[in-house]
Amino acid sequence: MGVYSRLGEYEQVIYTGLWGGAKPVPIESRKLGRLMNLDQRTALIVGGGQTPGATIGNGRATALAFAKAGAKVAVADRKLESAEETVKQIIDEGGDALALELDVRNEEAIKQAINTTCARFGGLDILHNNVGIAAGAGHRDARIEHIEAEDFSFLVDINLRGMVLTSKHALPVMRAAGRGVIINISSLAALKPYPLVGYKTTKAGVIAFTQQVAANYARYGIRANVILPGLMETPMAVEGQVGKKSRDEIVAERDAQVPLGKKMGSAWDVANAALFLASDLAQYITGAVLPVDGGLSVS
Numbered sequence: 001m002g003v004y005s006r007l008g009e010y011e012q013v014i015y016t017g018l019w020g021g022a023k024p025v026p027i028e029s030r031k032l033g034r035l036m037n038l039d040q041r042t043a044l045i046v047g048g049g050q051t052p053g054a055t056i057g058n059g060r061a062t063a064l065a066f067a068k069a070g071a072k073v074a075v076a077d078r079k080l081e082s083a084e085e086t087v088k089q090i091i092d093e094g095g096d097a098l099a100l101e102l103d104v105r106n107e108e109a110i111k112q113a114i115n116t117t118c119a120r121f122g123g124l125d126i127l128h129n130n131v132g133i134a135a136g137a138g139h140r141d142a143r144i145e146h147i148e149a150e151d152f153s154f155l156v157d158i159n160l161r162g163m164v165l166t167s168k169h170a171l172p173v174m175r176a177a178g179r180g181v182i183i184n185i186s187s188l189a190a191l192k193p194y195p196l197v198g199y200k201t202t203k204a205g206v207i208a209f210t211q212q213v214a215a216n217y218a219r220y221g222i223r224a225n226v227i228l229p230g231l232m233e234t235p236m237a238v239e240g241q242v243g244k245k246s247r248d249e250i251v252a253e254r255d256a257q258v259p260l261g262k263k264m265g266s267a268w269d270v271a272n273a274a275l276f277l278a279s280d281l282a283q284y285i286t287g288a289v290l291p292v293d294g295g296l297s298v299s
Helices: 058-068 080-092 107-121 149-177 197-220 235-241 247-256 267-278
Strands: 002-006 011-016 023-026 042-046 072-077 097-101 126-129 180-185 222-229 289-292
Touching: 042 058, 042 107, 042 149, 058 072, 058 080, 058 126, 058 267, 072 080, 072 107, 080 097, 097 107, 107 149, 126 149, 126 267, 149 180, 149 197, 149 222, 180 197, 180 267, 197 222, 197 289, 222 267, 235 247, 267 289
Parallel strands: 042 072, 042 126, 072 097, 126 180, 180 222, 222 289
Antiparallel strands: 002 011, 011 023
16 A cells, blocks of 8 residues: 655556555556646535635635646635635636635525535535634634623534534535545644633534544545644634734744744645545545644644
């Protein structure tokens, strides 16, 4: 088992199987950079817009990465204008994409988004759930003794229930096709000490939910994995804290906490992890919990 590369001719062969009878399966692409190609695949990125800021967000970076790898991409976001900005970038680079307005609290809207994606692109191969917040619409997270019931319910609806519902309506499409990939974005806060009860609890729930999907749907050729970003330099993570401190101060403080190079990751680190998990190079990986955190989870 492994990857064989003959660099002079840009030929690669993936060996499948673990014990005996392993046969080499040639990869169509001849360039090393195309090993993780998503040609002829359709992806739905839920949360593919982004918060305004100096850097790119996880959802937009993933949508662009999937498109560059050859996927047709449906970009769904609560703010249609933000989804359209992502789609414009994809189309400007020669990709094929569709913008959708979607509030993950609305199950009927989720069904419509999946139906529209399938009608436009002929199916759905990859569901990428990127939605997650700690505050919004007048609701805020808090320590457990101060959390309001309505605020906690709001965070559950956005961070966890939304992923359950998108998966609920994507899985029948994937099951009928005999294959599919679901990638959910959790957070390192699910594993490490974190003061706010709503975000931590819902992100831990995302891990459990993903593993349940992986266990129950492997027989149908469907894989499900979860990514745990650590400290990332994204608009939601950094610009959301600007106020009492400057952006530069916030970045410096967060950088100093990262063991690997004393530098936060970028949205492209999350996007690259998602691209790997979506590709056939990860065809034997399901139920995985993948930290993308510069070593924070082991420090």
